[in-house]
Amino acid sequence: MWIPLDFLLADILILFMCTTAAKKIDDKWFLLKTRDPVPWMRWDDEIKLFDSSEDKFRKYIIQNPDPHEDGYYGGINEKGVAFTSTYVHVAPNQISYIRRPYVRLILDAKSAIEAVKIIESFNPRIRGNMFVADEKDCFGVEGVPERYFIEKITGPSVKTNHYLHLKNRNLNFDTEPNFEEWSYTHQKRAEELIKTADSIEDLKNILQDRKHADKKMAICTIKDEDECFTHSAFIFNTKDVKVYYCQGNPLENEFKEYGFV
Numbered sequence: 001m002w003i004p005l006d007f008l009l010a011d012i013l014i015l016f017m018c019t020t021a022a023k024k025i026d027d028k029w030f031l032l033k034t035r036d037p038v039p040w041m042r043w044d045d046e047i048k049l050f051d052s053s054e055d056k057f058r059k060y061i062i063q064n065p066d067p068h069e070d071g072y073y074g075g076i077n078e079k080g081v082a083f084t085s086t087y088v089h090v091a092p093n094q095i096s097y098i099r100r101p102y103v104r105l106i107l108d109a110k111s112a113i114e115a116v117k118i119i120e121s122f123n124p125r126i127r128g129n130m131f132v133a134d135e136k137d138c139f140g141v142e143g144v145p146e147r148y149f150i151e152k153i154t155g156p157s158v159k160t161n162h163y164l165h166l167k168n169r170n171l172n173f174d175t176e177p178n179f180e181e182w183s184y185t186h187q188k189r190a191e192e193l194i195k196t197a198d199s200i201e202d203l204k205n206i207l208q209d210r211k212h213a214d215k216k217m218a219i220c221t222i223k224d225e226d227e228c229f230t231h232s233a234f235i236f237n238t239k240d241v242k243v244y245y246c247q248g249n250p251l252e253n254e255f256k257e258y259g260f261v
Contacts, residue, residue, distance in 0.1 A: 017179070017228055018086040019186045019219050021158045021194050021206065022131045022138050028239035029133040032203050033074055033084045034219060034250075035062075035232045045073060045232050047245045047258060056108040060243050060258055062234055072103035074234065076243055078260050081109045082236035085130035088161055090168040091145050094127045102126055112137040116150060119143075129159035135239040144168045156194040160187045178217075185217045200235065200244060207233040208250045220251055 017036040022029065037043050050059040057077040064071025076082040083106050102122065109115035112134040119126065119141060125148065130141040138153040142163050149165045161183040162170055173180040193206045207230075209219040221229040235244040235255070243258040 017161060017182065019158070019160050019190050019207075020084045020086050020129065020131055021156070021190050022133060022140070022153055023156045023194050023197055023203070024138070025198055027135075028237060029082075029135065029138045030200075030203060030238070031074070031082045031084045031131050031133055031138075031236045032207060033086070033234055034207050034230050035073060036221060036228055036230050043231055045071070046247060047234075047243065049258075050104065055104065057110075058260055059104065059107045060260075061103060061107070062232070062245065074236070075103055075107050076236045076238070076241065077107040077109070078241065079110050079134070080238040080241045081107060081112055081115050081132070081134045082238050083107060083115065083130065083132050084236070085128050085141075086159060086161055087128040088142075088144075088163060088168070089171050090127065091171075094124075094145055106132070112139055115139075116141065120148060120150075129161075129163070131157070131159065133236075133238050142166045156191070156197075158187050158190040158194060160184075160190075162187075181215075182217050185212055185215070186219055189219060200237075203235050204233075204244070204250070204255055207235070207246070210251075220249070222249060222251060 018034055020033045022031050044065055045062055046065040047060055047062055057079055059075055059077045061075035062073040074084040106115050106118050109118055112132045115132045116139050125143050127143045132139045140151050140153050142149040142165055144166055189211055197203055212218050216225045223229050230249050233246045233250045241260055244255045246253050246255045
Protein backbone atom coordinates (compact mmCIF):
# COMPACT_ATOMS: atom_id res chain seq x y z
CA MET A 1 0.00 0.00 0.00
CA TRP A 2 1.49 3.35 -1.04
CA ILE A 3 1.30 6.12 1.56
CA PRO A 4 2.19 9.73 0.58
CA LEU A 5 5.17 11.13 2.49
CA ASP A 6 3.24 14.15 3.77
CA PHE A 7 0.59 11.74 5.09
CA LEU A 8 3.25 10.08 7.23
CA LEU A 9 5.21 13.10 8.36
CA ALA A 10 2.11 14.90 9.60
CA ASP A 11 2.01 12.61 12.63
CA ILE A 12 5.56 13.14 13.88
CA LEU A 13 4.62 15.94 16.29
CA ILE A 14 1.11 14.88 17.18
CA LEU A 15 0.30 14.68 20.87
CA PHE A 16 -3.17 13.98 22.20
CA MET A 17 -4.05 14.48 25.83
CA CYS A 18 -7.47 12.90 26.18
CA THR A 19 -9.40 10.63 28.50
CA THR A 20 -11.66 7.85 27.19
CA ALA A 21 -13.83 5.38 29.07
CA ALA A 22 -16.41 2.63 28.59
CA LYS A 23 -19.22 1.56 30.91
CA LYS A 24 -22.28 -0.70 30.63
CA ILE A 25 -25.31 0.83 32.32
CA ASP A 26 -28.78 -0.78 32.18
CA ASP A 27 -27.61 -3.18 29.43
CA LYS A 28 -26.34 -0.26 27.33
CA TRP A 29 -22.70 0.27 26.47
CA PHE A 30 -21.59 3.89 26.72
CA LEU A 31 -18.33 5.34 25.39
CA LEU A 32 -17.11 8.75 26.52
CA LYS A 33 -14.22 11.06 25.78
CA THR A 34 -12.70 14.48 26.42
CA ARG A 35 -10.62 16.31 23.82
CA ASP A 36 -7.58 18.10 25.25
CA PRO A 37 -5.66 19.17 22.14
CA VAL A 38 -2.26 20.83 22.11
CA PRO A 39 -1.37 23.94 20.05
CA TRP A 40 -0.28 22.17 16.87
CA MET A 41 -3.51 20.14 16.71
CA ARG A 42 -6.84 21.23 15.31
CA TRP A 43 -8.49 22.72 18.36
CA ASP A 44 -11.97 23.13 16.99
CA ASP A 45 -14.34 20.29 16.26
CA GLU A 46 -17.98 19.76 15.33
CA ILE A 47 -20.49 16.96 15.05
CA LYS A 48 -21.54 16.11 11.51
CA LEU A 49 -24.08 13.66 10.13
CA PHE A 50 -22.73 11.67 7.18
CA ASP A 51 -25.55 10.32 5.03
CA SER A 52 -24.14 9.94 1.55
CA SER A 53 -23.77 7.33 -1.16
CA GLU A 54 -20.20 6.60 -0.08
CA ASP A 55 -21.31 5.54 3.43
CA LYS A 56 -22.94 2.17 4.07
CA PHE A 57 -24.79 3.56 7.10
CA ARG A 58 -25.59 7.01 8.38
CA LYS A 59 -22.95 8.18 10.82
CA TYR A 60 -22.46 10.92 13.36
CA ILE A 61 -18.78 11.79 13.53
CA ILE A 62 -16.94 14.28 15.74
CA GLN A 63 -14.54 15.91 13.32
CA ASN A 64 -12.37 18.84 12.38
CA PRO A 65 -14.75 21.38 10.80
CA ASP A 66 -12.32 22.18 7.96
CA PRO A 67 -13.23 19.73 5.16
CA HIS A 68 -9.78 20.15 3.62
CA GLU A 69 -7.93 18.84 6.68
CA ASP A 70 -7.80 15.56 8.54
CA GLY A 71 -9.26 15.11 11.97
CA TYR A 72 -11.90 12.56 13.01
CA TYR A 73 -12.14 12.02 16.76
CA GLY A 74 -14.92 9.48 17.26
CA GLY A 75 -18.33 8.48 15.99
CA ILE A 76 -21.40 6.27 16.01
CA ASN A 77 -23.44 4.82 13.17
CA GLU A 78 -27.13 4.08 12.72
CA LYS A 79 -26.57 0.49 13.89
CA GLY A 80 -25.28 1.71 17.26
CA VAL A 81 -21.62 0.87 16.58
CA ALA A 82 -19.46 3.48 18.32
CA PHE A 83 -15.74 4.28 18.28
CA THR A 84 -13.47 6.47 20.42
CA SER A 85 -9.73 6.61 20.75
CA THR A 86 -6.74 8.56 21.95
CA TYR A 87 -3.28 8.67 20.44
CA VAL A 88 -0.13 7.08 21.89
CA HIS A 89 3.04 8.16 20.11
CA VAL A 90 5.46 5.22 20.13
CA ALA A 91 7.30 5.46 16.79
CA PRO A 92 8.28 8.05 14.16
CA ASN A 93 5.98 8.38 11.14
CA GLN A 94 3.26 6.24 12.65
CA ILE A 95 -0.32 6.55 11.43
CA SER A 96 -2.90 7.83 13.90
CA TYR A 97 -6.59 7.01 14.03
CA ILE A 98 -7.60 10.47 12.83
CA ARG A 99 -6.63 9.96 9.20
CA ARG A 100 -9.28 10.06 6.53
CA PRO A 101 -11.08 7.80 5.90
CA TYR A 102 -10.28 5.46 8.83
CA VAL A 103 -13.08 6.37 11.24
CA ARG A 104 -15.70 6.43 8.51
CA LEU A 105 -14.54 3.00 7.35
CA ILE A 106 -14.69 1.64 10.90
CA LEU A 107 -18.27 2.89 11.12
CA ASP A 108 -19.27 0.86 8.07
CA ALA A 109 -19.53 -2.03 10.55
CA LYS A 110 -22.81 -3.62 11.53
CA SER A 111 -21.40 -4.71 14.90
CA ALA A 112 -18.51 -4.07 17.27
CA ILE A 113 -16.96 -7.40 16.24
CA GLU A 114 -17.03 -6.35 12.59
CA ALA A 115 -15.57 -2.94 13.50
CA VAL A 116 -12.61 -4.64 15.20
CA LYS A 117 -12.05 -6.74 12.07
CA ILE A 118 -12.01 -3.55 9.97
CA ILE A 119 -9.41 -2.04 12.31
CA GLU A 120 -7.31 -5.21 12.02
CA SER A 121 -7.45 -5.00 8.21
CA PHE A 122 -5.77 -1.59 7.99
CA ASN A 123 -2.22 -1.56 6.65
CA PRO A 124 -0.35 0.27 8.06
CA ARG A 125 -1.94 -0.26 11.46
CA ILE A 126 -3.51 2.65 13.28
CA ARG A 127 -1.99 3.44 16.67
CA GLY A 128 -3.29 4.36 20.06
CA ASN A 129 -5.92 3.34 22.58
CA MET A 130 -9.36 2.59 21.18
CA PHE A 131 -12.79 1.51 22.34
CA VAL A 132 -15.32 -0.05 19.98
CA ALA A 133 -18.80 -0.94 21.19
CA ASP A 134 -22.33 -1.81 20.17
CA GLU A 135 -25.34 -2.62 22.33
CA LYS A 136 -24.04 -6.07 23.28
CA ASP A 137 -20.24 -5.99 23.07
CA CYS A 138 -17.34 -3.69 23.84
CA PHE A 139 -13.68 -4.13 22.88
CA GLY A 140 -10.52 -2.34 23.90
CA VAL A 141 -7.78 -2.06 21.29
CA GLU A 142 -4.17 -1.00 21.79
CA GLY A 143 -2.29 -0.43 18.55
CA VAL A 144 1.42 -0.07 17.78
CA PRO A 145 3.24 -0.34 14.42
CA GLU A 146 3.88 -4.06 14.76
CA ARG A 147 0.71 -5.39 16.39
CA TYR A 148 -2.66 -4.90 18.07
CA PHE A 149 -3.70 -6.01 21.52
CA ILE A 150 -7.46 -6.65 21.55
CA GLU A 151 -9.55 -7.54 24.60
CA LYS A 152 -13.25 -7.92 25.24
CA ILE A 153 -14.33 -5.39 27.84
CA THR A 154 -16.69 -6.78 30.47
CA GLY A 155 -16.65 -4.03 33.09
CA PRO A 156 -15.85 -0.31 33.48
CA SER A 157 -12.67 0.59 31.59
CA VAL A 158 -10.50 3.68 31.08
CA LYS A 159 -7.77 4.50 28.56
CA THR A 160 -5.66 7.65 28.44
CA ASN A 161 -2.30 8.22 26.73
CA HIS A 162 -0.37 5.14 27.83
CA TYR A 163 -0.84 1.43 27.24
CA LEU A 164 -2.15 -0.93 29.88
CA HIS A 165 -1.11 -4.17 28.15
CA LEU A 166 1.57 -3.36 25.57
CA LYS A 167 5.06 -2.47 26.79
CA ASN A 168 5.57 0.36 24.27
CA ARG A 169 6.23 3.72 25.90
CA ASN A 170 4.73 7.00 24.77
CA LEU A 171 7.70 8.92 23.35
CA ASN A 172 6.19 12.24 24.41
CA PHE A 173 6.56 11.25 28.06
CA ASP A 174 10.27 12.00 27.66
CA THR A 175 9.82 15.38 25.98
CA GLU A 176 6.69 16.87 27.55
CA PRO A 177 7.02 17.83 31.25
CA ASN A 178 4.52 16.10 33.54
CA PHE A 179 2.74 14.37 30.64
CA GLU A 180 3.30 10.87 32.04
CA GLU A 181 1.96 11.90 35.44
CA TRP A 182 -0.95 13.60 33.66
CA SER A 183 -1.87 10.38 31.84
CA TYR A 184 -1.72 8.14 34.93
CA THR A 185 -3.54 10.70 37.09
CA HIS A 186 -6.39 10.91 34.59
CA GLN A 187 -6.60 7.13 34.34
CA LYS A 188 -6.80 6.65 38.11
CA ARG A 189 -9.37 9.40 38.65
CA ALA A 190 -11.58 8.27 35.77
CA GLU A 191 -11.43 4.69 37.05
CA GLU A 192 -12.64 5.89 40.45
CA LEU A 193 -15.60 7.71 38.93
CA ILE A 194 -16.65 5.22 36.26
CA LYS A 195 -17.13 2.43 38.80
CA THR A 196 -20.14 4.12 40.40
CA ALA A 197 -21.54 5.94 37.35
CA ASP A 198 -25.07 4.77 36.60
CA SER A 199 -26.62 7.52 34.46
CA ILE A 200 -25.92 9.95 31.65
CA GLU A 201 -25.54 12.72 34.22
CA ASP A 202 -22.88 10.70 36.04
CA LEU A 203 -20.98 10.26 32.78
CA LYS A 204 -21.20 14.00 32.07
CA ASN A 205 -19.88 14.66 35.57
CA ILE A 206 -16.83 12.52 34.81
CA LEU A 207 -16.10 14.64 31.74
CA GLN A 208 -16.50 17.78 33.89
CA ASP A 209 -14.49 16.51 36.87
CA ARG A 210 -12.16 19.03 38.54
CA LYS A 211 -10.20 16.93 41.05
CA HIS A 212 -6.43 17.53 40.70
CA ALA A 213 -7.05 20.99 39.23
CA ASP A 214 -4.39 22.27 41.64
CA LYS A 215 -1.82 20.34 39.56
CA LYS A 216 -3.50 21.27 36.24
CA MET A 217 -4.34 17.58 35.86
CA ALA A 218 -8.11 17.57 36.23
CA ILE A 219 -10.06 15.48 33.72
CA CYS A 220 -11.64 18.76 32.67
CA THR A 221 -8.98 21.46 32.46
CA ILE A 222 -9.95 25.11 31.92
CA LYS A 223 -8.40 27.83 29.80
CA ASP A 224 -6.88 29.73 32.74
CA GLU A 225 -4.90 26.65 33.85
CA ASP A 226 -3.23 25.41 30.71
CA GLU A 227 -2.96 26.09 27.01
CA CYS A 228 -3.80 22.42 26.57
CA PHE A 229 -7.27 22.45 28.12
CA THR A 230 -10.50 20.56 27.49
CA HIS A 231 -12.06 21.85 24.27
CA SER A 232 -14.97 19.43 23.96
CA ALA A 233 -16.47 16.19 25.27
CA PHE A 234 -18.90 13.56 24.09
CA ILE A 235 -20.78 10.38 25.03
CA PHE A 236 -22.11 7.63 22.77
CA ASN A 237 -25.15 5.56 23.83
CA THR A 238 -25.03 2.41 21.71
CA LYS A 239 -28.45 0.90 22.54
CA ASP A 240 -30.55 4.01 22.02
CA VAL A 241 -28.14 5.23 19.30
CA LYS A 242 -27.69 8.68 20.80
CA VAL A 243 -24.82 11.16 20.99
CA TYR A 244 -24.36 13.68 23.78
CA TYR A 245 -21.90 16.21 22.42
CA CYS A 246 -20.51 19.34 24.08
CA GLN A 247 -18.80 21.71 21.68
CA GLY A 248 -16.43 23.73 23.82
CA ASN A 249 -15.35 23.26 27.41
CA PRO A 250 -18.02 21.19 29.22
CA LEU A 251 -17.91 23.46 32.28
CA GLU A 252 -18.99 26.40 30.14
CA ASN A 253 -21.17 24.75 27.50
CA GLU A 254 -24.12 22.37 27.41
CA PHE A 255 -24.25 18.80 26.15
CA LYS A 256 -26.68 18.52 23.24
CA GLU A 257 -28.41 15.29 22.26
CA TYR A 258 -28.23 13.94 18.71
CA GLY A 259 -29.96 10.93 17.19
CA PHE A 260 -31.06 9.38 13.92
CA VAL A 261 -34.56 10.08 12.64
